[in-house]
Amino acid sequence: MDAESREFAVSLSQPLATARGEMTEREGVLVRVSDGEHVGYGEATPLPGWTESLADCRAAVADAVERLQADEAALRDDLAANPAARHGVSLALADFRAKQHDRPLYKILGRRATKDVVPVNATVGDSAPQDTARAAESAVAEGFACVKLKVGVRDVETDVERVRAVREAVGDGVTIRADANGAWSAEQADTAFDAFAEEGVEFVEQPLPADDLTGHEALRQRGGPVGVALDESLAAHSVESVLAAGAADVLVLKPMALGGVDRARKAALAAQEQHVATVVTTTIDAVVARTGAVHLAASLPGVLPSGLATAEWLSTDVGPDPCPVEGGTIAVPDGPGLGVRGVWDE
Template sequence: MRRREFSLDLASPLSTARGRIERREGVLVGLDADGVRGVGEATPLPGWTESLDDCRAALDAVSATEHGAFDALGDPADPLADAPPAVTDPLGDAPAARHAVEGALLDAAGRRRGRSLAALLADDPASTVPVNATLGDASAEETVAAAIDAVDAGFSCLKVKVGVGGLDRDVTRLRAVRAAVGPEVTLRADANGAWDRETAREAVAALATLDLAYLEQPLPADDLSGHAALRGRGVDVALDETLAATSLAAALDAGAADVLILKPMALGGPGRTYRGAMAAREANVDPVVTTTIDAAPARTAAVHVAAAIPDVRPCGLATGGALEADLAADPAPVERGSVDVPDGPGVAGAAFDDLV
């Protein structure tokens, strides 16, 4: 296993509930499987994944495995199913490290078979994936201006951050955006777990008249029953941070969501994310794929996952602009509100080979 560590500054610092993020640090992994190179990315985000130190330790342990441990790839949706415990055990509590290993294996498999990652996962993947624009917290006037700019740039789906100020302020902002962009634009709101149950109920009642596609993470991550109780009140409920606090299966079993926001880096790999998306669909829950502000290799892999999901909703993949600079030219840039899926082989052919 070859590795290269990297650090990428954000274009602007990002404030989150877990603190301020100024850069993204991670590890690129190169693996040879059946003599074919594959490249994967681990970019940990504490609170969602293991720490960078724990990621390094997990990759150290996997590096110590005997040669040939990665040669057998069975089901692309579960590429580590036949791997020895010496590989899988260190990755059990290290989803970012697992993402790198699984991604590299799938990249190698796609190149060996002459197929894109999306075509490994699904028989008839989409050639383009719709994406949403994200509008941060700002005044109503500033939010409207940002919404109009996004629509002019080709986005037909907007996600507005809410929950920073009072509920009345957020309702005013969303009403102003809806009035400005009209009924044809899909509108979402993301509270990042900011509200208590009473405020969330008031929010759903107020927003039900705005044709909101869904309200993302209105309650704290561990409140499954509270989210379940919000469903069926006129606005669909989406879970994001909850999937870092509990399993996808537990969220589905609790009936807590109409939509699940799936982050491959946090879930442990492209194949595992695709399996989760299909499990959600079986439970009549819609999957939406997004990233944790990753570099180009992981973002591109996430595009393939989204393309493999039939009729996927607009996904949160327009995140490359959050970085001051990237590791490589983006093989899947956002244009007019959508992304063309690289047609392979693997994640992006040899686009990332020189990185590791």
């Protein structure tokens, strides 16, 4: 098997504020493996705070490419400390194997892989109540049946007004979620959950700081219809620790951060065995990794509408998108492997 890699950078459509400063592009490494007949592609796009650094990712991928003639399982284990690199290498190998079997990737990930369409949510950013309601209304008009509102930037009372305005605008048939990005105290979360329950909010993503599993477990124990979803906590704790703590009703799974679609699928199935639901999303990745996440979501039984409508965050990409959002869903590519094309000069 031949293997090679190349670096890339794609531009964001608007700057993204992070804990490490403003981000205007995503940099990573593409991986290509081939036997002369079948070609597999992978993407390693690290995100500080979630994965290894860009420099460590590049070094790990370069080393892996040199060693791909060795035992593949051992190689993937060796990349455990570099989740983005492992994601890129393992996705290239999975795409390659799926093409060898002439089947879409999602159909070889597991026996229950049967979905050909994946529902996705729209994300509505922070703005005044009526502006938030108009944005949600627009998303619903485009076909989205689930909207996620960014909360936690304003005071809780204003966020409650925003959620109420959205519910009034979209009606009872649309699922509403909220994402606080760990901004609240326990008292603020209690207040928000009580008010959100009246508006039929499905769950709040990361209501408390990432390391506070005890607080999230206590929030769940209050009861009520609003679930606790954990996202950033999966960067601070293992999936096993989160499940053992009983801290989540929903896990938000990012394949890049977890080290690959195979690891993310294993985490999802472990969660579902404990009656914890799952959502698949990305770390604002380029098209190869985004498409891998779509296949992952398609392979899972009972996955909730997922955060895969993220191509709009990029103004450039490494290739055409085979998974555009249409009517609030993504059609999963049904050709062999991932279904990505035009990501390598050949």
